[in-house]
């Protein structure tokens with residue numbers, strides 16, 4: 001058993017605010033290999049702001065799939081400028097779209113999206129998290145699907161690390177209020193009907209959706225797929241391991 005697997009949760013409950021959970025995490029795991037990951041959605045931007053307020057030079061890992069929206073790259077640049085003490089690191093694939101098409105055929109995202117996500121997201125994330133002990137994400141239970149079962153603090157068996165989800169108990173409206181109150185940069189596409197942002201090929205606007213609305217309806221529209229597989233690990237509360 002990894003030493004961190006037996007972390008006590010007595011100081012931390014789901015009733016804690018995200019800011020308190022972030023502060024607790026930075027205290028509890030000071031000196032550990034701790035990273036934040038983001039896809040530059042609104043939740044991730046809020047989390048980055050909460051972390052940045054502590055002045056700790058943490059790595060913020062993102063995966064450039066080479067299929068992101070221009071607005072997402074613009075937001076990335078804004079975040080880097082806004083939070084210069086954080087270490088933004090692209091750990092995306094080196095497989096170019098041309099090389100992928102040559103190897104697997106054109107438009108892999110259409111005929112085999114799971115393989116495309118495995119190549120461009122899941123495997124790069126697995127490599128990025130190798131050696132990491134504590135992983136902070138912007139996931140929320142209110143996002144539904146597999147995310148409905150997440151805890152603020154959980155052991156992730158698939159990656160063999162502690163996973164902290166400070167926003168677990170929040171919803172998009174609370175994230176939006178935080179972002180507005182703190183003047184946190186966010187993706188301009190949230191105001192043009194995109195509740196979530198992924199790759200250009202697999203993300204469509206959702207009619208009537210504004211920046212306060214969260215739905216994954218615009219992702220892989222017309223298919224059963226709703227997740228890229230990055231968070232596939234079944235949540236396992238640390239308390240059960242303690």
Ligand code: SF4
Pocket residue numbers: 065067108109112113114116117118120121198199200201202228
């Ligand atoms: S979201 Fe679409 S384009 Fe992006 S990696 Fe997955 S299948 Fe490929």
